[in-house]
Amino acid sequence: MSLLIDSDLCTGCGACVEACPFGAVEIIGETAQANEKCNLCGACVEACPVEAISIDKKEAKADDGYQGVWVFAEQRRGRLAGVSFELLGEGRRLADKLGVSLSAVLFGHRVREEAGRLFAYGADRVYLADDPSLDAFTDDLYGGLLTALIRERRPEIVLCGATSLGRSFFPKAANALNTGLTADCTGLDIREADRLLLQTRPAFGGNIMATILCPNRRPQMATVRPKVMRPGPCREGRTGELVEVEPSRPGLVPKTRFIEFIEDLSEKVHLAEADIIVAGGRGLGSAKGFDLLRELAELLGGALGASRGAVDAEWISYAHQVGQTGKTVSPKLYIACGISGAVQHLVGMQSADVIVAVNNDPGAPIFDVADYGLVGDLYEIIPAVINQLQR
């Protein structure tokens, strides 16, 4: 494996010299040359405007220099997202299996106190970039900074929540690093023979499960479906090494600009974070049905979901849609009311721990995936449930 610089194409512009984090590229004469400090990280390949630099990837092997498990600790407006703790729980398990350390990466502004919670939930080390520029999420800065950090520190595994934020910026980092990325994993493990990360995810609308490896490139990167992994125990007072990360890097200039956040004020609990979801479909008959479901959802501390049919009928906004063209959720309890259970809907909710179906059609396919099926009029059954819960 080696760095190849095509002297015919190279213009000697120096973009590679600037991009190299290790001072390993020099302009000698009028062309770039790599010295012994080069560790084939690929930053120069990426930076070269004329594509004169490449890495001979045929021999590319998982470099022994890559070690440790990282999780990206997502925070929103200063508070860690639930998936961050789930990743720490899973990351701890993987790190222990490999006999390596677990690090969390935390980007934001005034989020220093949250680092303590990352240690309490299992991190040995926290890479903290605390800076006003990282207050709002931008793909440019989050993706660029994570890429730089991975190049410098070389973890073997990097995990991130398959949230809107994670699924947006993680592909940027993986592409910049020329490594693989597996989306929306529901199972992770270590193959003991070669210490590779086994990444399992649903495909083809959940009809098929696939296990995926990234054998030759590093790090091995995956986004993980929220609510599937379980957080580990919280050990108050557990500490670790806090590493301050310089947020500004040469060449890291944001192109996109965050203007404002518009909170979804209609709901107290958001779908992706909810432990309990009460969802409605066409069987509700009208928008009023969601008033009833909202009452149940609030009673249970849950969120409101909907099938595509209910959203298309404009009974509820798209933000609530569960399924292939909406959100994928994985709550502890999913109560489907008046939802027939088209495959496109099942894709989005069948990884729930417990599914309850209420429908007046005993032949509705939703009953095939349900743990508990209640055949009858939801306008009689749901008020009865609310009534008994209130008692």
Add this chain to the structure above:
Amino acid sequence: MKIIVCIKQVPDTKNVRLDPATNTLKREGVESMVNPFDLYAMETALRLKDQFGGTVTALTMGPPQAESALREMVEYGVDETALLSDRAFAGADTWATSYTLAKGVKKLGGFDLIVCGKQAVDGDTAQVGPGLAEQLDIPYVCFVRRLIEVDHQTRRMVVERLMDDGSEVVEIPLPALITVVKEINEPRVPSLRGKMKAKKIAVPVYGLQDLAADPDRVGLAGSPTQVVQVFAPQPRGTRVRLDGRPEEQAERLIEALKKDKVLTIGAE
């Protein structure tokens, strides 16, 4: 505006099953379609063209038969098409796909905007859009639900993207890439004129050499990730019917959920 729409021809996923005997995908009788999200991307592009003029080019990577998906785009009003097709491209993961599409975009010349659907329904990864943007070194915004402002003169746009806890307004300079959710618009229906044009249009096909692509970065061989096992998901659902009058059903349900320890919040 010069706009490129990236599309994918996908199998109708609800009919894809695993053959339990051979553990391979059963593809017979499974029809192909244009990835549903890509229609919203196409509509986004066509509306911008209606507003600012210019051209919309549909781009895809796939087997020779993916040509029909491109023709379908022309029926709706897309002007040009390009098919990236080569045996060497087969088996590409999201990284290799992003790389190949980036080569295809470069082949097409300049552009102001690339629009993609938020994800394809066969893989559901949502990674090729942002991956393509990174390979082209252009800014991007994913999961766009609304175009607030598009200024062709100052070459910038303001968009609203859907997040898990609300939405965010972001300004992005052109050229750029966006991926869109279905909330953004209602796709139009094909026009008669479009249908006529679709029958006649020549679909250019570009292979490995046409794109000057690195053979070590395309297809299965160029993919960092490898699928090592496919299997059918565990059938789920204990399918317990809770019968009786509504009150009795409700009582049995609450009892069962408490026993399963899923009713712990609020209701205690």
